Amino acid sequence: GKTCANKYEVTFTDTVSNTIVLEWDFGDGTIVNTGVLNPITHTYTPPQKIYLVKVTRRDTITGMITTGQKNIIIIDEKANFVPDITDICQNKIVNFSTIGIDSSKIRTYVWDFGDGTPRFTINNQAYFNAYGTWLNGNTSHNYTTNGTYMVKLTITDKLGCIDSMEYPLPIIVKGPVVGFSATNLTTCDPLQTVIFTDSSAQNGATPIVEWRWNFGDGTPVYVTTVDTPITHIYTNAAYYNFRTVSLTIRDAIGCDATVSKPNYVRGYRPKADFFSYDTIRCNNYSVFLYNYSSAYNATYTWYYGDGTSSTGYYGSHTYAFDNLYDIKLVAVDENGCRDSITRPAYIKIIKPVADFKIGDTTQCAPAAISFTDSSKYAIAWEWDFGDGGTGSTDKNPAPHIYALPGFYKVTLIVRGVNSCTDTTFKWIRIRGPIANLTTTSLSGCKPYIFQAKVTGSFIQTYAWDFGDGTPVNASLSDSVINHTYVNAGKYLPNVVLISPEGCPYTIKVVDSVIVDSAMALFDPLTNVFCGTGSVTFNDLSVTTHFSSFTNYSWNFGDGSPLHTTATPPAHVYGPGSYNVSLIVRTQYGCIDTFTKAVAVLVHPLPVPAIVGDSIRCQPGNYTYAANIVSPDAVNGYEWRVNGSLVATTPTLNYFFNAGNYTISLRVRTVNNCYGQTQRNIIVDSVDARFSVPDAERCANDLTMLFTNLSGSFFGISSYAWNFGDGTTSTVQQPPLHTYPGYGVYDPRLIVTSVHGCVD
Numbered sequence: 057g058k059t060c061a062n063k064y065e066v067t068f069t070d071t072v073s074n075t076i077v078l079e080w081d082f083g084d085g086t087i088v089n090t091g092v093l094n095p096i097t098h099t100y101t102p103p104q105k106i107y108l109v110k111v112t113r114r115d116t117i118t119g120m121i122t123t124g125q126k127n128i129i130i131i132d133e134k135a136n137f138v139p140d141i142t143d144i145c146q147n148k149i150v151n152f153s154t155i156g157i158d159s160s161k162i163r164t165y166v167w168d169f170g171d172g173t174p175r176f177t178i179n180n181q182a183y184f185n186a187y188g189t190w191l192n193g194n195t196s197h198n199y200t201t202n203g204t205y206m207v208k209l210t211i212t213d214k215l216g217c218i219d220s221m222e223y224p225l226p227i228i229v230k231g232p233v234v235g236f237s238a239t240n241l242t243t244c245d246p247l248q249t250v251i252f253t254d255s256s257a258q259n260g261a262t263p264i265v266e267w268r269w270n271f272g273d274g275t276p277v278y279v280t281t282v283d284t285p286i287t288h289i290y291t292n293a294a295y296y297n298f299r300t301v302s303l304t305i306r307d308a309i310g311c312d313a314t315v316s317k318p319n320y321v322r323g324y325r326p327k328a329d330f331f332s333y334d335t336i337r338c339n340n341y342s343v344f345l346y347n348y349s350s351a352y353n354a355t356y357t358w359y360y361g362d363g364t365s366s367t368g369y370y371g372s373h374t375y376a377f378d379n380l381y382d383i384k385l386v387a388v389d390e391n392g393c394r395d396s397i398t399r400p401a402y403i404k405i406i407k408p409v410a411d412f413k414i415g416d417t418t419q420c421a422p423a424a425i426s427f428t429d430s431s432k433y434a435i436a437w438e439w440d441f442g443d444g445g446t447g448s449t450d451k452n453p454a455p456h457i458y459a460l461p462g463f464y465k466v467t468l469i470v471r472g473v474n475s476c477t478d479t480t481f482k483w484i485r486i487r488g489p490i491a492n493l494t495t496t497s498l499s500g501c502k503p504y505i506f507q508a509k510v511t512g513s514f515i516q517t518y519a520w521d522f523g524d525g526t527p528v529n530a531s532l533s534d535s536v537i538n539h540t541y542v543n544a545g546k547y548l549p550n551v552v553l554i555s556p557e558g559c560p561y562t563i564k565v566v567d568s569v570i571v572d573s574a575m576a577l578f579d580p581l582t583n584v585f586c587g588t589g590s591v592t593f594n595d596l597s598v599t600t601h602f603s604s605f606t607n608y609s610w611n612f613g614d615g616s617p618l619h620t621t622a623t624p625p626a627h628v629y630g631p632g633s634y635n636v637s638l639i640v641r642t643q644y645g646c647i648d649t650f651t652k653a654v655a656v657l658v659h660p661l662p663v664p665a666i667v668g669d670s671i672r673c674q675p676g677n678y679t680y681a682a683n684i685v686s687p688d689a690v691n692g693y694e695w696r697v698n699g700s701l702v703a704t705t706p707t708l709n710y711f712f713n714a715g716n717y718t719i720s721l722r723v724r725t726v727n728n729c730y731g732q733t734q735r736n737i738i739v740d741s742v743d744a745r746f747s748v749p750d751a752e753r754c755a756n757d758l759t760m761l762f763t764n765l766s767g768s769f770f771g772i773s774s775y776a777w778n779f780g781d782g783t784t785s786t787v788q789q790p791p792l793h794t795y796p797g798y799g800v801y802d803p804r805l806i807v808t809s810v811h812g813c814v815d
Contacts, residue, residue, distance in 0.1 A: 060217035063132045064102065068109065069095040072124065075113040083107030083128065104132040131161050135211045135221040137193075145311030146231040147200050154193040157211065164212045165193035170205030170227065173197075181214075199229040202259065231311030232264050233257045236303050242322045244393035248290040250321055254283050256305050256313070266306040272299030272321065292323030295350035296389070324393040326351035328385045330371070336433060338378070338407045338476035345371030345383065353390035359383070361403070378405045408433040408472035410480040415455070420559030421488040424455040427466065431478070434470035442466050442484075461488025461514070461561055488559035489515040493551065499570040501646035504541045506549065506569055511535070514555045523547040523569075530554070544573040544600045572603045576640040576650035586729035587661040590626045597640045597648075607641035613655070631660040662686035662731035664723045672712060672739040673813030680708040684723055686731070692724030714741040714769035742768040744807040744815040759794040768809040776806040 059065070070077050079089035082098045084107055100107065110125040136155040144150060152167065165178040180191050199205065205227045210220040235255040240248065258264050269278040271288050278286065290299065302316035329348040337343060347356060347369050358371035361381030366373070375381065380401040388394045408431060415426035429437060429451045439448040441456045442464035448454070458464065467481040491512030510518060519530040522539050524547055541547060550564040577596040582589070599605060610619040612627050613634035619627075636655035641647050668680035684690055695703035695710075698718055702710055708719065720734035745765040753760075762779075766772060777785040779793050780801030795801060808814050 060215065062099075063104075063217065064100045064130060065097060066100065066128060066130075067095055067097045068111070070111050070113060070124070072113060072122075074116050075122070076116060077111060077113050078121070079112040081110040081112075083109050100130055102132065104130045106130070131213050131215055131217070133157055133161050133211060133213050133219065135209045135219045137209050137221065137223065139207065139223065139227065142225050143228045143230075144199060145309075146202060146229055146313055147198060148229075149196050149198045150227055151196045152194065152207065152209075154209070157193065159190040159192050161213050162190075162193065162211050163214055163216070165191075165195075166210040166212075167195055167197075168208040168210070169197045169199075170207050171197075171199055171201065171203065171229075199227065202229050202231055202233070204228050230259050232259050232262070232305055232307045232313050234303055234305045234313040234315045236301075236315070238301070238321070241320065242324070242391050243292070244324050244391060246292050246325065248292055248321070248323045250288050250290065252286045252288065252301070252303075254303065254305075256303070258307060259311065262307045262309055262311075264305050264307050268304040268306075270302045270304075272301050273297075290321060290323055292325050295325050295327050296352035297323035297325070322391070324352060324389050324391040326354060326387045326389045326393050326395040328356075328387040328395045328397040330383070330385045330397070330399075332383075332403070334473065335402060336404045336406065336435065337375075337473040338405065338433075339474065340374055340376060341405065341474045342372060342374040343403055345373075345385075347371070347385070349385065349387045349395075351387040351389045351393075351395070354387045356388075357386045359386075375403070375405045378407070380404050404433070406433045406472070407476050408435075408470045408478050410434070410468050410470040410478040412466075412468050412480070412482070414466070414482060414484060417484050417486070419487065420555075420557070421461040421486045421561060422457055422459045423486050424457050425484065425486075426455040427468075428452055429468070429470075431468070431470045433472050434478075435473060436471040438469040438471070440467040440469075458486040461486045461555070461559065462490050487514075487555065487557050488561040489513075489553035489555045491515055491553055491561065491563055493563045493565065495565055498565065498567055499572065499644045501642075501644065502542060502544045502571050502573050504569075504571045506539045506541060506547075507537070508539075508549070508551075508565070509536045510551060510553070510563065512553075514557075515553050516556050517554045519552040519554075520549065521552070522549045528552075541569070541571040544571050546570055546602055570602065570644060572600055572642050572644035572646045574599050574605070574640055574642045574646040574648040576638045576648040578636075578638050578650065578652070580636070580652075580655055583656045585629065585656075585658045586727070587631065587658070589629045589656060589658045591629060591656050592626045593624060593636070593638075595622050595638070597638070597650075599640075599642045599646070603642045603644055603646075605640050606643045607639075609639040611637045611639075613637070629656050629658045631658045633657050659725070659727040659729045660687055661729050662688070662690055662723050662725050664721050664731050664733045666719055666721055666733060666735040668735075668737075670735065670737050671811050671813075672737065673809070673811070674741055675711070675713045675739055677709065677711045678739075680710075680719060682706055682721055682723065684731070686723075686725055688725040688727055688729070690723050691726050694720075694722040696720045696722075712737075712739040714739050738770070738811055740768065740770055740809050740811045740813045742766075742772065742807060742809040742813045742815045744805050746803075746805050748803070755798050758797070759792050761792055762790055762803065764789050764805070766805065766807045766815075768807070768813070771810045772807050773810045774808045776808075778804045778806075780804070 077093040081087050084100055107128045109128050110123055112123050114121050137152050140151040163181045167176040178191055178193055183191050206222055208222040212218050236252055237255055238250050238252045240250050256264055267280050269286055273290055298319040299321040300318045301320045304314040306312050327350040330345050331348055332345045334343040356369055357367050359365045360373045381403040382400045383402040384398040386396040411430045413428040413430055437449055437451050439453055443458055463485050465481055465483055469477055469479045471477045491510050494509050496507040517530045517532055518534040519528050520537055521528045524541055546568040548568050550562050553561045575598045579594045579596055581592045581594055608620050608622050610624050613636050633654050634656040635653050637651035639649045663685040665683040666680055667683050693704050693706055695708040717737050718734055722732040724730050747763045748760055775786055775788050777790055780803045781795055
């Protein structure tokens with residue numbers, strides 16, 4: 057441990073448990089190994105330095121010797137600095153520089169400049185933490201007042217130890233003391249004459265040699281070397297004119313002093329003004345008056361023209377009667393300067409009166425009619441031209457176009473201030489026939505009869521144009537017509553009406569007359585089959601380009617359910633002849649039917665069968681016949697044995713060796729329809745044989761050996777031996793047989809194959 061009182065004395069304590077300190081090496085050449093070693097105090101000699109201290113210890117349990125070491129830093133920084141100048145004029149800056157201080161060991165620098173200003177602290181540690189750089193503590197200070205000042209620097213090191221130094225020489229600040237006074241500092245006049253008198257005092261025996269006057273009104277600085285009263289004339293153009301006046305003096309040794317007096321000279325020129333959004337109002341309306349005056353810290357009085365008044369920045373008044381009222385505003389500023397303004401008949405409490413003039417109405421429709429507003433006291437207009445179209449909010453709207461002849465009620469609503477309204481209307485007639493056209497249904501199938509009727513007034517002639525090329529002729533009586541459209545299409549009939557004044561007017565039907573048509577048609581892609589047929593029908597039905605089919609009804613002619621889509625799925629037919637029909641319906645209700653006779657023809661298939669035995673017991677020439685069921689004549693045969701074509705005749709005659717065979721028969725009718733069948737047959741071979749050595753014996757040798765030599769292509773399933781002496785056997789190879797006595801015997805063997813063939 058160390059203390060600020062004795063920075064070079066350090067107490068060391070070894071804190072490792074279960075050990076005994078044997079020796080200390082304090083890093084300055086001193087080694088101690090006797091006496092009390094833990095703790096121990098050592099005093100280093102100046103100057104400050106970093107020492108590596110080592111301790112040697114023995115473990116009391118294991119007896120092991122260990123060492124420990126640590127750096128000891130001795131900090132002993134001294135405050136020291138020097139100013140760059142000590143003798144200055146007022147408002148000069150002195151620079152202070154530290155000397156011989158290791159900035160990395162300093163926590164703070166505190167400067168006391170001796171002139172009563174707050175102490176200046178430089179937090180060196182905080183700056184290093186933020187920016188990674190140590191500050192050297194240098195600073196500067198501006199002295200503004202004459203005097204003698206002692207400057208002191210206090211430093212605090214990293215350990216919190218403090219050291220200070222007061223510079224042995226004072227900072228001496230000298231110079232003149234500046235001051236002035238003036239007369240006529242406030243006025244209401246446009247021109248203001250002010251006399252300025254210098255009251256500065258020189259420093260000791262040093263005289264003042266120059267005066268610089270800044271009058272604060274933008275005029276050039278006035279410089280003089282003579283201390284006499286100065287007269288300056290101000291022009292007061294604004295409603296308030298505040299001037300900051302400054303005087304700078306300089307003495308014979310070059311020291312300056314400046315004084316500035318803010319808003320020292322004041323010229324007032326108030327200007328009263330106001331406006332209102334409520335200049336025209338109706339009924340008992342509260343009028344609000346906005347103050348637009350230019351006056352400094354003023355009071356205001358409002359006179360409302362009806363004998364009443366009020367004070368305040370804004371004016372507000374409710375009038376009881378309709379009239380025209382003069383408004384007066386009086387403004388008095390803080391200096392007592394006064395101005396007023398009066399606006400005659402400024403407030404008008406009146407109601408609007410709606411009226412308008414109509415332009416030329418002798419035109420034929422379509423006619424552009426002009427309307428001119430002649431209302432009084434209106435600020436908003438709402439026109440309704442009576443034809444159901446868009447009105448107008450213009451005072452004098454653009455001429456309104458009336459597309460149709462007729463009578464129209466034109467209405468004008470005007471609005472005055474605070475929503476007072478007045479309404480007026482006038483009737484006008486737009487020349488031309490006034491008519492209405494009614495029709496029957498506007499769609500149907502050709503030929504279609506179109507019926508229409510015109511009713512109304514001011515009609516002299518009718519001229520119908522049906523849009524299909526029929527000649528157009530004017531008539532005095534064709535108000536009701538029946539016209540037949542023979543061709544499909546879209547038509548827009550109209551009638552041209554002429555009024556007695558000669559004004560034409562054309563009426564068209566509200567929508568096109570639609571004359572539709574339908575033609576059902578289809579084509580089966582394939583229509584002749586054998587046995588069964590899957591038929592796809594291609595719809596070829598036709599209607600007009602503006603219409604479409606909404607319903608389909610397919611009748612496939614075989615009793616199956618009707619189908620209702622434009623493209624039905626493939627339909628499967630059995631043998632027979634079928635008539636197919638299609639019914640179509642368009643969106644306008646036109647229906648057509650198309651029936652195709654024998655649209656699908658399916659011939660029956662022949663059904664052949666092979667007649668003959670399935671099992672033959674010996675190879676040989678065998679015949680197989682064809683048994684065919686077919687309503688159609690058969691004119692072709694194909695016989696195949698094991699896949700090879702062997703005959704094209706109605707019967708098969710073929711030599712078969714022993715083995716397995718597949719006989720197939722394919723027949724063709726006169727309609728090129730084919731039927732096919734096949735049959736499996738077996739041709740077996742069996743041979744019963746045996747041998748007897750020495751078949752003729754003497755009586756004493758009655759035992760015989762029979763050797764079975766039988767064979768079969770597919771194998772033998774049973775054996776039947778008869779030895780001719782009444783004994784038998786069913787084994788394949790019997791044991792030795794002994795006859796009972798002399799005689800002649802006829803032994804016999806019967807064998808049966810696996811397919812039942814016997815030999």
